[in-house]
Amino acid sequence: MGSWTPAPQTDFILVGLINNNGGLPTILSTLISITFVVALTGNSTMIVLMHKNTQLQTPMYFLLNHLSLMDAIYICTTVPKMMVDQLTGQKAISCWGCMAQIFLYVTLLGAEYFLLEFMAYDQYVAIIHHLCYPVLMSQRRCVQMAAGSWLFGARDGFLVTPIGTSFPDCGSRVIDSFFCEVPALLKLSCIDTSVYESVIYICFILMLLVPFALIAFSYGQIVAVVLGTCSAHARKKAMATCSSHLIVVGLFYGAAIFTYMRPNSYHTPGQDRELSVFYAILTPVLNPVIYGLRYEVGAGAFWKVLGRCTYIQRM
Known part of the structure; x- marks a missing residue:
């Protein structure tokens, strides 16, 4: 464990995951390290499988490939810095490093919102308009969806980052979080930020509700058609197809709505850190894990590629 040295005045100090002077407990630090490795390995494996196996080169897996890429970059934005701080005892982050974290965090968060919406549209077309699926979900359309997700996310990052980091601080540069995020940074400002906070609040609500409304509409149409016209076998198949995406949407949007749609008076630093961890x-x-275990073809592809690699090594 490295000894702590004072940070330059231009740097920020990250409190960390637990607000105490002792840093992360060893057990928690180990769990986070394991979680990071599992997340990076799992998402990287999904990306490799979807590129190596022709069975997985479909619109659904094309979009899932981008979701895995976003998740891999997403966890690399915050966890490595937090673990380095734990090992070295240094909790400082430069102003430019702080801006980079905010930009990547907001960009990837926004990109996932829109990508999950496009994935819901894919499920909608596959079930409601299955005869037109090759046309409506062509390779060009999939590329446009993926590119649109990244661009919409980057737009949010470019809007939020420069404004959120432009407010002067009141001398304290201690950020009550384990990474740079706008709400924790605004608490350091010595001027009134209520107008900006209201604008950010509205932007996040729109960023949440618009994709969520379209996802709800898509699945509302799916439920209406499946319950009205399909056999019991077809209903079971449709639910099996949609369940993974619904679980991810529920987890992702559930936490987001709980975070951003509550009044500021109900926010506490400890609770915000727990949600940030999620x-x-x-x-x-x-x-x-959710997608890999739910799709049998994905599991089959894993063993197929693994067997191929083992065969090559033996040659």
């Missing part, structure tokens, strides 16, 4: 650490782990 977003930044746990969600990237859960997504590949």
Whole structure:
């Protein structure tokens, strides 16, 4: 464990996951390290499988490939810095490093919102308009959806980052979080930020509710058609197809709505840190597990590629 040295005045100090002077307990630090490795391995494996196996080169898996890529970058935005701080005893982050964390965090968060919406549309077309699926979900359309998710997310990052980091601080540069995020940074400001906070609040609500409304509409149409016209076998198949995406949407949007749609008076630093842990650490782990275990073809692809690699090594 490295000794702590004072940070330059231009740097910020990250409190960390637990607000005490002793840093992370060893057990918690180990769990976070394991979680990081599992998340990175799981998402990387999903990406490799979807590129190596022709069975997985479908619109659904194309979008899932981008979700895995977002999750892999997402967890690398916060956890490595937090673990380095724990090992070295240094909790400082430069102003530019803080801006980079905020930009990547907001960009990837927004991109996942929109990508989950496009994945819901894919499920909608596959079940409601299955005869037109090759046309409505062509390769060009899938590329446009993936690119649109990244661009919409980057737009949010470019809007939020420069404004959120432009307010002067009151001398204290201690951020009550384990990474740089706008709400924790605004608490350091010595001027009134209520107008900006209201604008950010409205932006996040729109960023949440618009994709969520479209997802709810898509699944509302799916439920209406499945319950009205399909056999019991078809209903079971449709639910099996949609269940993974619904679980991910429920986890992701549930935590987001709980975080951003509550009044500020109900927010506490400890609770905000716990929700940040769910977003930044746990969600990237859960997504590949949920999708990887639910789709039998994905599991089959894993063993097929693994067997191929083993065969090559033996040659």
